[in-house]
Amino acid sequence: MSRESSVIIGAGPAGLTAAYELGKRGVTSTVLEASDQVGGISKTVNYRGYRFDIGGHRFFSKVPLINELWHEILGEEFLLRPRISRIYYNQHFFDYPLKPLNALAGLGPLESFLIGLSYIKAKFFHIHDEKTFEQWVSNRFGYRLYNIFFKTYTEKVWGIPCHEISADWAAQRIKNLSLKQAVRNALFGAKQGMDGSTLTSLIEQFHYPRFGPGLMWERCRSLIESQGSRTVQGVKVERIRHRQGRVDCVSGWSASGEQLEYDGRHFVSTMPLRELVHALDPLPPEEVFKAAQALRYRDYLTVVLVIDRESVFPDNWLYVHSPEVKLGRIQNYKNWSPYMVPDPSRTSLGLEYFLWDKDEEWTWSQERLIELGIRECAQIGLIEPREVKDGTVVRMEKAYPVYDQTYQESVATIRRYLETFSNLQTIGRNGLHRYNNQDHSMLTGVYAAGNILGERHDVWSVNTEKEYHEEERVAKSSAGDRLVPTRVSVSVGEAIEEPEDKVIEIAFAKIDPLALGVAVGVVSGLGIFMASAILLLRGGTVVGPTLSLLANYLFGFEVTWTGAVMGLFEGGMLGFAVGALAAGLRNWALKAYAKIVRWRGEREDRRHLLDKM
Amino acid sequence: MNSQSKQTDEISRTLARIKADALAVVCAVIGGVGLFAMTAWLVIKDGQQAGQHLQLLSNYFVGYSVTWPGAFVGLVYGAMTGGAVGWAIGRIYNRVVNVRQR
Numbered sequence: 001m002s003r004e005s006s007v008i009i010g011a012g013p014a015g016l017t018a019a020y021e022l023g024k025r026g027v028t029s030t031v032l033e034a035s036d037q038v039g040g041i042s043k044t045v046n047y048r049g050y051r052f053d054i055g056g057h058r059f060f061s062k063v064p065l066i067n068e069l070w071h072e073i074l075g076e077e078f079l080l081r082p083r084i085s086r087i088y089y090n091q092h093f094f095d096y097p098l099k100p101l102n103a104l105a106g107l108g109p110l111e112s113f114l115i116g117l118s119y120i121k122a123k124f125f126h127i128h129d130e131k132t133f134e135q136w137v138s139n140r141f142g143y144r145l146y147n148i149f150f151k152t153y154t155e156k157v158w159g160i161p162c163h164e165i166s167a168d169w170a171a172q173r174i175k176n177l178s179l180k181q182a183v184r185n186a187l188f189g190a191k192q193g194m195d196g197s198t199l200t201s202l203i204e205q206f207h208y209p210r211f212g213p214g215l216m217w218e219r220c221r222s223l224i225e226s227q228g229s230r231t232v233q234g235v236k237v238e239r240i241r242h243r244q245g246r247v248d249c250v251s252g253w254s255a256s257g258e259q260l261e262y263d264g265r266h267f268v269s270t271m272p273l274r275e276l277v278h279a280l281d282p283l284p285p286e287e288v289f290k291a292a293q294a295l296r297y298r299d300y301l302t303v304v305l306v307i308d309r310e311s312v313f314p315d316n317w318l319y320v321h322s323p324e325v326k327l328g329r330i331q332n333y334k335n336w337s338p339y340m341v342p343d344p345s346r347t348s349l350g351l352e353y354f355l356w357d358k359d360e361e362w363t364w365s366q367e368r369l370i371e372l373g374i375r376e377c378a379q380i381g382l383i384e385p386r387e388v389k390d391g392t393v394v395r396m397e398k399a400y401p402v403y404d405q406t407y408q409e410s411v412a413t414i415r416r417y418l419e420t421f422s423n424l425q426t427i428g429r430n431g432l433h434r435y436n437n438q439d440h441s442m443l444t445g446v447y448a449a450g451n452i453l454g455e456r457h458d459v460w461s462v463n464t465e466k467e468y469h470e471e472e473r474v475a476k477s478s479a480g481d482r483l484v485p486t487r488v489s490v491s492v493g494e495a496i497e498e499p500e501d502k503v504i505e506i507a508f509a510k511i512d513p514l515a516l517g518v519a520v521g522v523v524s525g526l527g528i529f530m531a532s533a534i535l536l537l538r539g540g541t542v543v544g545p546t547l548s549l550l551a552n553y554l555f556g557f558e559v560t561w562t563g564a565v566m567g568l569f570e571g572g573m574l575g576f577a578v579g580a581l582a583a584g585l586r587n588w589a590l591k592a593y594a595k596i597v598r599w600r601g602e603r604e605d606r607r608h609l610l611d612k613m
Numbered sequence: 614m615n616s617q618s619k620q621t622d623e624i625s626r627t628l629a630r631i632k633a634d635a636l637a638v639v640c641a642v643i644g645g646v647g648l649f650a651m652t653a654w655l656v657i658k659d660g661q662q663a664g665q666h667l668q669l670l671s672n673y674f675v676g677y678s679v680t681w682p683g684a685f686v687g688l689v690y691g692a693m694t695g696g697a698v699g700w701a702i703g704r705i706y707n708r709v710v711n712v713r714q715r
Contacts, residue, residue, distance in 0.1 A: 518706070
């Protein structure tokens, strides 16, 4: 039995980041990894010199701290790559994000017209209580466009009908922009990338490690080991022993069949919540166990084909919406980085299949899956079967936590129970059952490490509605801390956020109609009274014949002392109306402007919804 | 309330304050330059006999007339009156907002 201060289960981005952050502060840990490679879903597999990802991982984060970490771990290994992607549907390739003329040409004028009608219908007959993904997308794009460009692909990825997928899932990926964000984006839209270059949008270009994201995690493991921590691979944790609200130790089996046990003071788990709950010894209450049983995961399988052709297509990846083939997406790794292939005259393609582990295809042999891949790739006209020179298959279990209609309740039940442990934290994509990107998972690792060292962070708040507040808090609280040495790659938006927000707040502040009405009313009433009084005091044969013309507007007004008092009140009321109306119109115009700004921002965000699946 | 309307209401969370001095300057410039321009326009258009109605301002602005020298006098009076109106509106507005937010 070995004793360590912290035991981290899982050497994916969250677990390794937690260990790295602890190591930076002089705390060693042991990271237990079930597979023979670190990086989790962000690993890069090397097959005879051909490198490929488990999905594509673009490196872009709104969290300055994560940009810092990437830079810190991987140094100058990042390439800035152009992004090209298309959708294959109904024997046509459509640019993605969709471009109106290109889509029109592919769909034809009649279909485009019908899509337009469907969009208008969605705007007028909005579904108010959006519960499902189908309702969420239809409300924003119209049912017809949803049916063509979102339904089939989403169902391929998630394996369940769109009307069973929670609307939360889409809402989490496409958050409603706050006004401040939208104005900030409009005014200071350009973001600064890791190398200080200006990125106009993640849609156009992105950063990517020269040899794939796995390089980052291999480096991270080396750094952790140089800090005195260790990573043990091939250990599958199967039991987590606890008593009186504290975890005592974890145990599992090594690849050689040896039983291993690790105890420590702090435990961090990135295991899928379902497995974590099942591993607890003693088992949790029945309701927690049942909640864990209810959680579902989508599995992922990639068939890699080595093609004897220098260039197969120009895209980084293709979305395959056509229902006649099973594959959901095709990655062209060479276009992510030319260093991903050992032979420039060849191309490696990753054909991505999204499955349940109970699906028949999941159990197919490698040869049979390669055959399927070749057949489907040829079917959509990308390759000739004879061009395929080699191939392999990689399976990734529980790649995607499923957001079905019951997951929220299940996760809440499990969370309530896990929070009773004083020395156990659960982080990462599967650890939180949240569809986090790599940066979100890393942030949960940073938080977990901070909590071990006495800070107070809520790991569950990452990638939620509260995200921006959390990001701001990290950025601010870390200033001067050695976690964030200097702002090498702070985004423009983050750097100027505080004064900028104040400016936006002042610029968009509401004018109080009542107050402006009173102010203008008082001044107007007194003005008429004084104008009349001056003329009355000056006297003369006919007093104020011209000013008396105001009687056309002010009932009963005349240049007399009585009339002056009438003018005071009536002028006051008229002034009040003018002031209040002016303030109301100004506020209304500002609100309309704010809505337009945010609508534009959200539209831009929705344009790349598929990227977020 | 859904998140959309919450966000739209972001602009109504803060009540604007008016800088009375700034509003006074703005109104002074508008009042002074406005009266100068109106006077000058009538003098240029119709000569020294013009502006019988505008001339009535002399009831309030001693020394004002629709002439070139009167235009400069009007500039000063217009600025003073405009400034006073702007300052008063700003101060009264802020006072009412403060009372309402207590």
